Amino acid sequence: MLRFEHVSKRYPNGTMAVDDLDFEVAEGELVTLVGPSGCGKTTTMKLVNRLEEPTAGRILLAGEDVAEVDPVRLRRRIGYVIQQVGLFPHRTVLDNTATVPVLLGRGRRAARARAAELLELVGLDPAVYGGRYPDQLSGGQRQRVGVARALAADPPVLLMDEPFGAVDPVVRERLQNEFLRLQQEVRKTVLFVTHDIEEAVRLGDRIAVFGQGRIEQYDSPAAVLGAPATDYVASFVGSDRGLKRLSVTPVERGDLTRPPVVHLADSMARAGERMRAEDARWAVVLDERERLHGWIPLPEGPEPPAGTVAERARRMEAWLPLGASLKRAFSTMLQYDAGWIAVLDEADRFLGVLTPDGLHEALRRSIDADTRSVERAEVRLENVGAV
Numbered sequence: 001m002l003r004f005e006h007v008s009k010r011y012p013n014g015t016m017a018v019d020d021l022d023f024e025v026a027e028g029e030l031v032t033l034v035g036p037s038g039c040g041k042t043t044t045m046k047l048v049n050r051l052e053e054p055t056a057g058r059i060l061l062a063g064e065d066v067a068e069v070d071p072v073r074l075r076r077r078i079g080y081v082i083q084q085v086g087l088f089p090h091r092t093v094l095d096n097t098a099t100v101p102v103l104l105g106r107g108r109r110a111a112r113a114r115a116a117e118l119l120e121l122v123g124l125d126p127a128v129y130g131g132r133y134p135d136q137l138s139g140g141q142r143q144r145v146g147v148a149r150a151l152a153a154d155p156p157v158l159l160m161d162e163p164f165g166a167v168d169p170v171v172r173e174r175l176q177n178e179f180l181r182l183q184q185e186v187r188k189t190v191l192f193v194t195h196d197i198e199e200a201v202r203l204g205d206r207i208a209v210f211g212q213g214r215i216e217q218y219d220s221p222a223a224v225l226g227a228p229a230t231d232y233v234a235s236f237v238g239s240d241r242g243l244k245r246l247s248v249t250p251v252e253r254g255d256l257t258r259p260p261v262v263h264l265a266d267s268m269a270r271a272g273e274r275m276r277a278e279d280a281r282w283a284v285v286l287d288e289r290e291r292l293h294g295w296i297p298l299p300e301g302p303e304p305p306a307g308t309v310a311e312r313a314r315r316m317e318a319w320l321p322l323g324a325s326l327k328r329a330f331s332t333m334l335q336y337d338a339g340w341i342a343v344l345d346e347a348d349r350f351l352g353v354l355t356p357d358g359l360h361e362a363l364r365r366s367i368d369a370d371t372r373s374v375e376r377a378e379v380r381l382e383n384v385g386a387v
C-alpha cells in the first residue's frame, strides 16, 4: 500500500534527516515509527504527503509514485493528524470536521451528516459538541475532533504525528483504546509517530524503531521486545521490556484453569459435592444462561447447608474477554484485589479463570516463543517426564 524505496532526505543545511529508508506498510496495517527526538520521524511522514520532497529514492502509494501526484490531490487521499490539532478556531466542531468533504465538493448538508457520524465514532456526541468552538473543548476532545476530521474524507491512508502527545497519561490511554477500536472498524493504513515505546507497542501491528535517520528494526511489537535486533534497540526498549511485553501478549485458552462450576439453581448439597470431588475450596457460579454470576466458597462443617447456591453466591463482576492483554489482566486483578479473573468468549460464555500462576506462565510462553531458548526447552522436557 505504502512503500519507501531507498528514500533519503538531506535538508539544505546539510542535515541528513532520513537515510536510505526502505520499508513497506501493508493495506490496513498500523505501523508505529518510534525513536528519540530528531531521529527523522516527522520528516518521514512529511515525505509521504509531500510537505517535503526526498533527495533520493521514491515513495509509492498504491503503486503510484507520490512525486507524480499533484500535492493537493495527494493530501486529500491522506489524512493528517498532528499534535497541535490545527482546528479552525472560528468554526464549530461540526464544521471543522466537515471541512475536507466540503472542499471535495460534497454538498454541505451531506458533509455535515457525515461529520456528525464521525464525531459519534470518535466518542463525541454531535448534539453536545457539534456546535462548540475548539476553545470550548478539553485537549483530549480536540484530539478526537482532529481524528474525526482526518477520517472525514475517508482517506485510505492516515498519517498521525504524536496525535496524543499533548494530553495527560490517563486521557492518553483512553484515546489509544478508542483509536484501536476505531481502527478495527475503519482499517486504514496508518503511519503513527511517537517517541513513547509503550504507545508504539500498544498500537502498532508493526514497529519501525528509528536510530539517526535509519530504521534499526522493523518488526512486530513482540519481536522488538523479545528479540531486539541491535544494542541500540535493546537500550531504547529498556530493561523493563519484560513488563512492556504484558501489553502485547494475549490471554489464551491454554493459560486458563477450570475450577468447579456450579449454577445458581443448584442445591448447596450438590455444589459442596462438586467442590469436594475436585478438592477445591471454591467454585465459579454461573446463571441459567451460562453467564458469570460470581463464586461460592466450600461450605464448612460436615453437613451441607440447606438451600440453593443462589442464596449464598457472592458476586464477582470482573471478567476479561479471551485475547485481552496480560497487562489488562494484571491490572484487573489488582483493581479487584482478586486471585483470579474469569475469562469469557465472544458470546460471554465462561471459559475458565486466569490466576497469577497462569499469568506468569503466559508471560514465560511469550518470552520463550521469541528467544526459543534451548535451556528452557530442556527444562520443559524434564517437566513433562515428571508428570
Ligand SMILES: Nc1ncnc2c1ncn2[C@@H]1O[C@H](COP(=O)(O)OP(=O)(O)OP(=O)(O)O)[C@@H](O)[C@H]1O
Binding pocket: 011, 012, 013, 015, 016, 017, 035, 036, 037, 038, 039, 040, 041, 042, 043, 044, 195
Ligand atoms: N526544515 C528543516 N531544515 C533543516 N533541518 C531540519 C528541518 N526539519 C527537520 N530538520 C532536522 O532533521 C532532523 C530530523 O527531524 P525530524 O523533525 O524529522 O525528527 P523527529 O524524529 O520527528 O523529532 P521530534 O520527535 O523531536 O519531532 C533533525 O536533526 C532536525 O533538526
